Amino acid sequence: MSLDMNADSYVTADGRTIGPVVMDLKNITLRFGGVVAIKDISFDIREGEIRAIIGPNGAGKSSMLNVISGFYKPQEGEVWFRGTKRPPMKPFQVARQGLARTFQNIALFDGMTVLDNIMTGRLNHMTANMFQQAIWKGKAEKEELANREVCEKVIDFLEIQHIRKTPVGRLPYGLKKRVELARALAAEPSLLLLDEPMAGMNVEEKEDMSRFILDMNDEFGTTIALIEHDMGVVMDLSDRVVVMDYGKKIGDGTPEEVRNNQDVIDAYLGVAHD
C-alpha cells in the first residue's frame, strides 16, 4: 500500500476519504495511585476513519477511551481536539463537543423503552427549559418532534423498529448492545467511541454489528474509535490500529503492519523468557 498517511487527507482503497487529524493524543500518562495504567502514549484519530485500539486484558484500552471521553484526567500529556488543546473537562462538556460513546457493560435505563433510551441520546440537542417542557408548547414541542425524527432514522438504520416500544430490560444482550449504539448515534457525534461493541456476541450478531459500523462510517461519515478483542473483526473493519500492552503502545499502523509487528505477535502469543 502506497498511501501517504502524513498528507492532510487521502483516499483509501475502498474509496473513502480520510480527512485530517481530529483527535490528537500527546504523551498521555495516567496513574491510579501507584499503578500506571497508561504510560506515555501518543496517537491520533483522523476524520472519517475507523480506528481500533487493541491489546490483551488489562492493557489500558478502556482507560484510554475514558481519557478521550473526559472521564479520566491524565496526569501528564495533552489532548488536542480539532486543532485546539482541550482543557480538563467534565464528560458532559466533552459530549457537547460532539463525542459519544458506548460502554463495555451496557449502561442503558432498563425500565425505559428503547425509544426513550435513544431519545436520551438527544439530550445535548435540547435547549427548551423545564417550564417550556412542562407546558409542552412552542419550542419544546418542536424540538421533541425534530429529535424524534432523528431517533426514528437511527432506529430505521439499525433495524430495531420491532422493539421500539419494548422496555430495554426485556431485551436480549445482542439487541441491548444495538440499542446502546443507537443512543450514541442519536447524538449525531463527530467522533464515536465504541467500547467492545461485539463482546459476547455470536457470529451472526457480530456480522450484523460490523455491517452497522461500516454503514455508519459510510453513510454519516462518523469517525469511529473502537476497542475490540475479535482480531478478525478488527483487521476487517479498521483503517488503522493501535496496539497496547501493559499501558504502553507497542504498535500503530494499518492492519497489515500491525499483524506483522513482532512486538504485537509477542504480546498476543506470549514470548519465551530465558
Add this chain to the structure above:
Amino acid sequence: MAQELAAAGAFASIPELLARNVKEFGDRPAYREKEFGIWQSWTWAQAAEEIQNLALGLLALGINRGDHVAIIGRNRPALYWGMVAAQRAGAVPVPLYQDAVTEEMEYVLENCGARFVICGDQEQVDKVIEVQEKIHHIEHVIYFDKRGLRKYDHSHLHWYHDIQEEGRAAHARLQDEMAVREAELNYDSTCVMLYTSGTTGRPKGVVLSNRNIIESAKNSSEFDNLGMNEDVLAYLPMAWVGDFIFSLGQAMWSGFCVNCPESADTLMSDLREIGPTYYFAPPRVFETQLTNVMIRMEDSGNLKYALFHHFMDFAKKGAGEKYGMPRRKVTTKKRTLEQKIRHGFRYAMGIGFAIETLVENTIRLGFTKLRHPVETRKHFKAKDPIGLKLYRGKLQEYFKYRCGDVLVYGPLKDTLGFGRIRVGYTAGEAIGPEIFEFYRSMGINLKQLYGQTEATVFITVQPDGEVRNDTVGVPAPGVEIRLADNGEIFYRSPGTFVEYYNNPASTADTKDPEGWVATGDAGFFDKHNGHLRIIDRAKDVGKMADGKMFAPKYVENKLKFYPDILEVVVFGNERDMCTAFINIDLTAVGNWAERNNVAYASYQELAGHPDVVSTIQDHVETVNKSVAEDDMLSGCQIHRFLILHKELDADDGEMTRTRKVRRKVVEEKYAPLIDALYGGKHEQYIETEVTYEDGRKGSINATLEIRDAAVVGTNQGQKTGVAAE
C-alpha cells in the same frame, strides 16, 4: 367483447382504473406505509403523481413495449407503484419472491428475460448483481432503499427517486409517448406475469391479461361488498397472485387503502394498529396466532383464564355464528331514533352484565382462593364460574354473547388486530376445524376460498352464512366447474389465464381449446349443500397395492390439525400399507416440555423424546379411527410412523416457498427411512445435509425411533390388527 367492457365499467386496464380513482377519490388515502414510526400516507392523487414520474423515468431509460420489469422486495407502496408504472410505460411487471435464493431468482429472471429490475434494498440488488454474472439481458437495476449502496457501481444502477426526478424533468418530452402506450392497453393485453410456486418442477410464468385481473377483481369485490372504506394489510409475498389481486386488483377496483407494514418483524403490531377490515392469511398464520393465544392464556390470571374458557365454550356452541357475525353491508343510511335507542339499550346492557359478571366472579374467586389455596384455578373453573342467568328471557343468549363481547371477544380481537374485520379469507391448505371455529365464534367472518394462480385466484368461495370448515364453497361468480371421472376439477372463468410464458406445451396440457383448465386437484360436490370439497391433488391420489384409494393429503391434514404436529408426509402409493413422517411443532411441544419439566437442548432431542413420540402415537391412532369410518379411504390408515429429526424446510428444497411439501424430494432424500419403515426395523440411522439461510451447508445425523400404530379393522380387513408395541 363490447358487452364485457360495459360490464366492467369500460375500464380496460389498471392505469385507467387509477385515473378513475384519482378523479373519484383523489383525496382519500390510497397507500400507507409505516416508516420512521409513523404511518405515512399517500392519497390517490399523490400516488398517481409518483407513478407517473416513475413511468416517465422508465421511458427515459428506454423501456420498450412488452418489456418485462422484474419487481423484487417486501411489500412497499413504491414497489406497487413500480408495477403500475411499468404498465403505463407499456411494459409488463413480473413480481418475484423476495426470499428466493440466487439460483431460483436466476432461473426466473432468465426465463422472463427482464431488461429492468426494481429492487427494494441492498439485499435484492446483491442477488441481481450476482445473477448478472450469468445472464446478461438485465440492463438497468433500480433500487428504493439507498442504504449500503453508495459505493456500488452506478453505471446501470439507479436510485428510485433519481429515476422519478428524471421522469419529472422529461415530462414534456415523453408525455405524449406515454399517452400513446397507455392508450394501446386493452382488455386483452397482458396485465402481469406471475410465477407459480413450483410445487412440481420449475416455476412457470403465468400470463394474466387485464381482462383476467379486472373481471376477477370486480366479481370478487361485488361478492363481498368491498368498498372504498376497506383497509387491507399488504404483507403476503408480492409475487403471489393473491397479493396482486387483493392489494392491486381489488384495491384499484374498489378504491380502498393498502397498508404496508414497517418490516416483517413489526407485522403483528402493525396489524393491530391498522385493524384491517378485509384480511387474508394462510391457515398457518391463524394457527400460530391461536397457539400463541392459548399459551398466553395458560399464563394468565385465574379470573381471566376462567372467563376466557367459559365464554369461548359458549361462543363455540353456535352463539358466535348466530350473534357475532359482522353486518354484511355497511349502511350509510342514518339510523332512526328507535333503532338508536334499541342499540344503545343493548350496548348498555352488555356493559352492565359485563361489570356484574366481573364483580361477582372476582368475589367468588376470592372465596375459592380461601377454600383452596392450592389449585385455585382448577376448583374455580370446575364449578363453572359464570353460571349466571344474566337475563331471564328470550334474549338471554344474545345478552350473554354481548357480555362476552365486552369481556373477552372484543379485547381479544383487538389484541390480535382483528377488531374491525368484516371479511377474512383463508386458503392454500385445509384449516383445522378447531382453529376455524375459534375465530368464527369470536365474531370474525373468516371464510375459505379455493383458487390458483391460473384462475386469477378465485375458483370457489364461501358466501356469507354458508361457511363450513370442510368445504371450500360454491363456484365464484362467473366460474363454471366440471368434474372429470377421476374426480379432477376443471374450471372455466373470465379469470382463466392466457398462457404459460414461452411454454405452449404446458399451456396445451393445462388448458383445452374451449378454455377449460385442469386444476390437478381431486374433489366432489357435497350432496347436501352443493359446496365443493377437495380431497387431494389428483396425481397424488393413488392406489394401494390392494387397489384401495390412497389420498395422503386427506390423512395428513387430519393429523396436522393437532397443534403439536407441524407437518406430515404420508407414503403408501402402490404399497400394502401407509406410513408417515411427522414434524413436531416446536412452539407447542416446547411449551408442553416446559410445563412438564422436560429438559431438551435441540429440536432433534425434543423430537426424539419418548413421551413426545407416545403423544404423537396417540394422535395417529385417533386419526386412524376417524379415517376408518370412511369406506373409500379406510386403506389410508397409518401403520408405522417416525418423527423427523429436522423441520422440513424450503431452503433444503423439501418445501416450496409457500410451504407445500415436495413429496418427491422428501422421498429421495429420506429413502433409507422409508426403507426402514417398510422393512419392519425399529430404529434407523440417517445423515442429512442442511442448508442454512445464508446458503452454507452443514449436516446433521440422528438415529430415529420407528413406532407401530394400531389400526382399526375394516369390513374386508383381513390384514389388520397390527398391535402397538
